[in-house]
Amino acid sequence: MTEMFRDKVDVSLTVNGEPVEARVPAGQHMIDFLRLELGLTGAHASCEHGVCGACTIRVDDDAVRGCLMLAAQADGTEVWTIEGLTDTNAIRDLQEAFVVRNALQCGFCTPGMLVAAEELLSKGGTPSRAEIREHLSGNYCRCTGYEAIIDAVESVAQGRAGKGKA
Amino acid sequence: MKASAGGYARAESVRHALDLLAGSDGQGRVLAGGQSLVAAMNMRLSVGDLLVDISKISELSGIAVEGDTLRIGALTRHAQVGTDPQVQAHAPLLKDAVAHIAHAAIRNRGTIGGALAHADPAAEFPACTLALGATMHAEGPDGSRSIAVEDFFEEVFTTALNEDEILTGITLPIAEAGEMQILEEVARRSGDYALVGLCLAKRAAGHRVALFSVGPKPVLAMGAMAALDAGDLDAAVDALSAEIDPPSDTQASAAYRRHLGGVLLRRAVARLKGDAA
Numbered sequence: 455m456t457e458m459f460r461d462k463v464d465v466s467l468t469v470n471g472e473p474v475e476a477r478v479p480a481g482q483h484m485i486d487f488l489r490l491e492l493g494l495t496g497a498h499a500s501c502e503h504g505v506c507g508a509c510t511i512r513v514d515d516d517a518v519r520g521c522l523m524l525a526a527q528a529d530g531t532e533v534w535t536i537e538g539l540t541d542t543n544a545i546r547d548l549q550e551a552f553v554v555r556n557a558l559q560c561g562f563c564t565p566g567m568l569v570a571a572e573e574l575l576s577k578g579g580t581p582s583r584a585e586i587r588e589h590l591s592g593n594y595c596r597c598t599g600y601e602a603i604i605d606a607v608e609s610v611a612q613g614r615a616g617k618g619k620a
Numbered sequence: 621m622k623a624s625a626g627g628y629a630r631a632e633s634v635r636h637a638l639d640l641l642a643g644s645d646g647q648g649r650v651l652a653g654g655q656s657l658v659a660a661m662n663m664r665l666s667v668g669d670l671l672v673d674i675s676k677i678s679e680l681s682g683i684a685v686e687g688d689t690l691r692i693g694a695l696t697r698h699a700q701v702g703t704d705p706q707v708q709a710h711a712p713l714l715k716d717a718v719a720h721i722a723h724a725a726i727r728n729r730g731t732i733g734g735a736l737a738h739a740d741p742a743a744e745f746p747a748c749t750l751a752l753g754a755t756m757h758a759e760g761p762d763g764s765r766s767i768a769v770e771d772f773f774e775e776v777f778t779t780a781l782n783e784d785e786i787l788t789g790i791t792l793p794i795a796e797a798g799e800m801q802i803l804e805e806v807a808r809r810s811g812d813y814a815l816v817g818l819c820l821a822k823r824a825a826g827h828r829v830a831l832f833s834v835g836p837k838p839v840l841a842m843g844a845m846a847a848l849d850a851g852d853l854d855a856a857v858d859a860l861s862a863e864i865d866p867p868s869d870t871q872a873s874a875a876y877r878r879h880l881g882g883v884l885l886r887r888a889v890a891r892l893k894g895d896a897a
């Protein structure tokens with residue numbers, strides 16, 4: 455009866471706007487799929503149990519933990535990683551603010567941090583520093599001490615709000 | 621470490637999922653949001669499961685008011701519970717709980733049914749459903765059944781669900797006019813599991829107090845409830861510390877947890893009365 459279960463699963467999805475068809479191992483998570491099969495090494499696999507946020511990617515408009523989603527579950531989804539968000543200039547202002555504010559040092563946390571921050575910014579409005587902190591509370595950074603990251607996100611929120619008014 | 625799954629199947633309907641479970645020779649494991657299960661698989665705490673992915677079964681997701689009950693489908697994600705106006709109006713405790721559950725990215729995929737079936741003793745939703753007197757709805761090979769919340773949580777990570785059953789949703793009595801629901805918890809960092817948490821509901825019939833992270837399953841604090849009904853907060857705090865038997869672990873000692881239980885009860889009662897805690 456167990457032939458109803460597959461150890462390789464066919465999936466069809468889009469990644470950074472490009473259609474992808476693949477046959478993935480049943481237990482493989484999204485980050486290994488993106489990194490090992492598609493060569494998209496921006497999102498990192500670090501703790502692999504949901505704690506650090508280095509694996510944060512966008513799936514169907516939500517920021518999610520890539521390490522806690524199986525590639526087999528990605529069938530029919532629209533996935534964006536830091537590579538696609540960079541190529542389309544979708545978060546250019548945020549990336550520039552990170553550089554200007556020194557919001558990264560080693561950069562290991564940055565791809566996940568940017569995806570998480572963009573989710574908050576995309577809701578519009580100007581979040582308070584406390585709201586920014588809360589939204590990024592699931593993304594660890596071992597280098598910056600967070601202040602500079604909050605500064606960067608806050609300045610982008612203010613910048614976008616200003617632009618909206620102008 | 622890398623996950624090892626025995627196999628994977630995507631369930632198209634509840635019926636299909638039940639058939640898959642029945643055909644799994646006891647190796648079947650329901651996969652919902654994956655926010656606890658995939659973590660356990662990655663750490664090899666769970667190995668060789670035949671995964672029955674129910675996450676695409678749309679009939680299991682959603683929130684509806686039916687007369688004087690609120691129904692929440694098992695696959696409704698934490699993020700949706702946290703922003704739904706009907707939850708806000710009729711079970712505000714659940715909305716408040718969401719703010720304490722993990723982080724935004726985890727709330728985007730984790731489901732209420734997964735949190736209840738997982739039955740982590742430190743999780744918010746199990747204690748909330750206990751405080752609100754929810755009913756769990758399960759579907760199995762022999763049909764559907766309802767389980768009172770008092771009978772649902774049995775042990776650490778153990779519920780009354782059978783291995784061949786799926787939790788399909790929960791129902792709750794909608795809040796009465798004037799009902800107050802309050803959640804208080806202490807965690808070391810935002811999004812961490814609670815060191816201790818407390819849910820308080822005040823209804824015309826009396827108070828309901830449920831605690832989490834004080835033992836292997838959520839606790840309904842009957843002694844504290846009776847003392848609050850009698851208007852004696854000090855007696856309620858005493859009763860509470862007598863009726864919980866919290867563990868000591870690397871996070872907190874039993875004595876500290878017991879102390880926090882009383883502190884949280886006082887904070888919650890202060891909020892009931894409108895005082896800033």
Ligand SMILES: Cc1cc2nc3c(=O)[nH]c(=O)nc-3n(C[C@H](O)[C@H](O)[C@H](O)COP(=O)(O)OP(=O)(O)OC[C@H]3O[C@@H](n4cnc5c(N)ncnc54)[C@H](O)[C@@H]3O)c2cc1C
Nearest residue numbers: 504650652653654655656657722730731734735737743787
């Ligand atoms: C870093 C981190 C922090 C977290 N912090 C918190 C927190 O503070 N508070 C909190 O409450 N939770 C927390 N969680 C857990 C989170 O809430 C999970 O979403 C939840 O525990 C499980 O829901 P899920 O839908 O992801 O279930 P899954 O991970 O898919 O499944 C969990 C278990 O439940 C079973 N199951 C799932 N759905 C059903 C169903 N419908 N019928 C029968 N069985 C089912 C599965 O077989 C599995 O055994 C945290 C998780 C992480 C990774």
Ligand code: FES
Nearest residue numbers: 500502506507521
């Ligand atoms: S690698 Fe996914 S949260 Fe750490």
Ligand code: FES
Nearest residue numbers: 559561595596597
């Ligand atoms: S910049 Fe090094 S971890 Fe954040």
